[in-house]
Amino acid sequence: MYIIKLDAIDSTNSHLKAMASVALPKDYTVVVAEHQTEGRGQMGTIWQTESGKNLTASVFKKMIGFKVSNQFYISMVVSLAICKVLKTFQIPKISIKWPNDILSADKKICGILIENVIKHNKFQGSVIGFGLNVNQKFFDNLTQASSMSLLTGVLYNKDEVLSKILKELQFYFKLLESQQFEQLKSEYEALLFRKDKPSTFSTSKDETFSGIIKGVSKSGKLKVWTEDEIIKTFDLKELTLLY
Structure with a gap:
């Protein structure tokens, strides 16, 4: 595992994508930034984060030969890994708002942006970006946002949180690589926000x-x-x- 730590950058996903356009990074290459100036969410939305308070990171996962038709399972894997870690930190009422926003009750605490690297119609890898609100206490005009610290009153070590997320990513990607599709889908659906309501x-x-x-x-x-x-x-x- 290769971790690149940066003070400030436009976007950790953009940084990793630029690296991948030259040569595929090593498996589980990680870019972490204390501050993102142009953090992005789903469908071009802006991810707002207070400098130094949260975990903004991107991970490159090699996926040579992976079927493009199965790409949503990558989203499931990342969502499940982060949910599992949040549960270990006693964050209450964790769920996944489709497709991959992570909520505590009805408050968003983590956003995920997955950008796949496909060359000549063949899967090469996946750039997995996530912004996890860790120690931020104030969210201007974002009534649906919260953080781990706001929910529990605890200040967290971001390196420890990142380490646990990377460990769970490896666990769930092994399930994916062994084609445990039904297990992943079942776990994901069990956590779906407002399922059956x-x-x-x-x-x-x-x-x-x-x-x-x-x-x-x-x-x-x-x-x-x-x-x-x-x-x-x-x-x-x-x-x-x-x-």
Whole structure:
């Protein structure tokens, strides 16, 4: 494992992607930054973080020959690894808001951004970025955000948190490499936020409807039991969970 520690950078994911464009980094190469100036989330959103208080890191995982059709399992692996670590730190009511936001109750404490490296239509590896709110106490205009420290009153050692996450990533990637797809999917679905509870959704056409989350497809689409008693699947661009 090779860890690169930086004081400030635009984005740890961008840094690793730039490295991968020249030559594939070693497996589990990690870039950690005390401060990101342009941290990114899903679909181009900005990840806000207070300098030095949180864990902003990216990990390169070699995935030579991995099937592109199975890429959502990488998201499952990362989500499960982080959830498991948070549980060891006694963070309460951990769940995964589809596709891979990590919540404590209904407060977001971790965001994940996965960018796959594919050359000539073949999988080469995955750049796994995550921003975990560790010791930050104040979130301007972010009413749905929280941190490990806010939830427990404890100040955490970020290096210890990172070390545990990397250990669990290795564990879950071994499950993936041994094709334990059903186990991963089952564990992921068991942690899905609002699974089996009536919820309200908004579509990309700004239409709202009620439904019940039943799980995910193998490709990572959300399976929702709708009011007309049909299970429909939606991808990330098609649906927003309103609660």
